[in-house]
């Protein structure tokens with residue numbers, strides 16, 4: 198998604214920071230003014246933030262297959278438009294065409310991550326959820342790392358325009374992969390006999406379901422927002438900060454910054470696997486936020502070599518990502534997971550966008566003396582630290598609420614399995630008794646209506662949480678009843 202050399206910038210980089218990085222990142226701005234160049238970032242990021250909210254809901258309504266195809270097609274069309282626009286250098290059409298490309302790409306890319314997470318949550322809903330999320334995250338980070346190492350060289354070898362077409366080729370590969378995933382999804386759902394059930398669930402989803410989500414969900418959204426407000430704006434800016442504060446050259450600064458993602462790429466799958474076994478997602482989220490405080494403390498107040506901080510952040514961020522995102526499917530009904538993921542991502546992106554604007558304002562448009570700049574950077578680090586402290590407070594609350602409401606987030610795999618076994622026994626017993634007495638339909642008797650404690654507020658309020666809804670009966674599809682729990 199980059200048309201320049203700002204490899205450290207996470208792809209959905211909202212505006213603000215670009216105001217002060219563009220002059221260092223963009224050697225060939227296609228003859229564009231810096232302001233217009235920055236507009237390309239802004240359009241992408243804000244479109245992304247707005248569209249993901251609706252696309253999550255849309256995926257709940259239309260299903261994963263329609264979503265994955267439509268959004269990867271949008272990415273392909275967006276990147277092609279963007280690359281085509283680059284050939285209009287020197288004409289009045291350059292900016293509008295490239296902006297349109299960024300808009301389409303922004304709409305597709307964020308939405309694609311939502312449907313990707315929804316797919317993962319559906320197919321790895323039992324004991325490998327965090328592992329699967331970790332693998333997806335590792336691939337995403339692998340993209341960032343490859344971008345960092347390769348893009349500039351490719352640009353030097355074949356020129357900017359053809360580098361953009363190379364990016365289009367990658368989007369085409371993504372589109373083909375989306376087709377394969379879509380086929381596998383259709384096949385798998387059909388093989389499990391869930392087609393009708395999922396369609397029924399989709400029909401019942403409403404945007405208003407958001408209002409029914411549990412307190413854990415809202416606290417998780419806030420935790421994600423505050424934590425990422427600390428991490429992504431830092432990664433976007435760290436090269437320049439390190440360069441100015443520690444007087445290291447551009448390349449070394451960029452490598453040191455990249456360590457955050459390098460560590461995350463290597464660690465994420467393992468952490469995911471570990472979290473699947475030990476659970477304790479809530480405690481881990483709290484611990485990560487707590488352990489991130491020294492990162493910004495070191496950067497703001499000491500001259501300790503910055504690699505220590507970026508490696509450390511790589512570890513805490515990887516733990517946070519592997520524990521926060523896979524917690525979402527545990528606290529919302531399966532049918533509304535797209536809406537939940539879309540909403541969370543939208544809030545996250547808006548938070549990062551606002552933070553980037555704040556950071557941009559603190560740093561100012563013009564460079565000043567070294568000591569003034571260092572003071573400004575200290576303020577930036579304090580702002581990021583403030584967000585991480587807010588994440589600590591929110592995750593503390595999250596754990597307190599979770600403790601009161603059945604410890605959904607903090608159960609280990611062992612505890613979860615034994616609970617599921619107990620549920621199954623209760624259901625089997627009730628179904629058996631109903632059949633023997635002949636007084637009621639076995640499948641409805643085995644549902645949640647009987648003496649069976651729902652696990653959360655959301656369970657109590659939403660019939661969608663039981664896998665088949667009230668009509669299909671939890672007993673019959675007992676194996677999938679806790680699909681999302």
Ligand SMILES: C[C@H](NC(=O)[C@@H](N)CCCCN)C(=O)O
Nearest residue numbers: 207208209310334518522542545
């Ligand atoms: C897992 C998490 N994902 C996100 O934050 C996404 N909403 C956007 C990621 C875009 C990064 N290029 C993460 O990446 O940590």
